[in-house]
Amino acid sequence: MTRRYQLLVDSADDSDATARHAISIAKHMDAQLVATEIRNTRWFDSYRKTEAARHLFQDKLTRISDMAADHGVEISDVRQKAVGDRPKDILKIAHEINPNMLITGTRGGVTTGQGLSDRAAGLLNLSKYNVLLVKDLDHNTGDYKKILVSAESPVNIADCAAKIADGYGAELTAVQVVDLEEGLVKERVVYLPEAALPSSTGRARRRLGETVKTPDTLLSRMKENRMARGQALADAVADVARDRGLAAKSEVLVGKTDDEIARLTRQQRFDLFVMGSKSESVLKRFMHKTAPETIARKVHSSVLAVKQVA
Secondary structure, three states: OOOEEEEEEOOOOOHHHHHHHHHHHHHHHHEEEEEEEEEEEEHHHOOOHHHHHHHHHHHHHHHHHHHHHOOOOOOEEEEEOOOOOOHHHHHHHHHHHOEEEEOOOOOOOOOOOOEOHHHHHHHHHHOOOOEEEOOOOOOOOOOOOOEEOOOOOOOOOHHHHHHHHHHHOEEEEEEEOOOOOOOOOEEEEOOHHHHHHOOOOOOOOOOOOOOOEHHHHHHHHHHHHHHHHHHHHHHHHHHHHHHOOOEEEEEEEEEEEEHHHHHHHOOOOOEEEEEEEOOOOHHHHHHHHOOOOHHHHHHEEEEEEEEEOO
């Protein structure tokens, strides 16, 4: 079954770089491209402006088609219509195309937060399709040589990430971030069942309502268990890539997930960060301390959010 990647074409200053990334991943993953014009129809209140926008899209499509042909990539479909730039409008068109992946830049539309436009953030949160967010324009050829993969995801993305790394001949690093302090019970209150117990040899009887500190040895053991679990998760993802004969390694970091992954992508200059993601309600996203959107805003590489594994 042929893969179909839907490229969103707009007038943003990163649109050409986004197209290069789209052509590159389509070439390496043996996929067809579908080009869709994204135009905020509220900005065009006259026939002259509408025609100018249409010609602009045609010029961009010609350049994209020439680039794609040079790399042996087929543009199988073009949707030239006044598609609104709101995520729900775009996803209506995506539903007709049913792509394996949506590819978008992160500067098109209104930008109110770090690293992502509102449109890109909306697609990340609402889309049921995999979403490639092209962020790092320093890697404007779209060749991914260093790929970072989140080891803890709501879907199993190990095989998907390995396929991409295999297609590019890239080095894969699986990362797991462990927050050693989150949820760690350092003290507790004595309740009635425990207070009613007779005192044991060498230990005073505990009083109802008394605050008892967790022993340091137990805290250390809990932290060691968290680190061991994190290492096991990272190793499992890296092993999938190694089974394909790829260069792969695992890494465990300590701290807040979004901050540590952002630091790692910046310091080691990863080309692509792959993470699992699910479409969630606003309430669920609000309840999560580290939502995929937060990570995508902070990282310094392009981001592939895997919603479904084919």
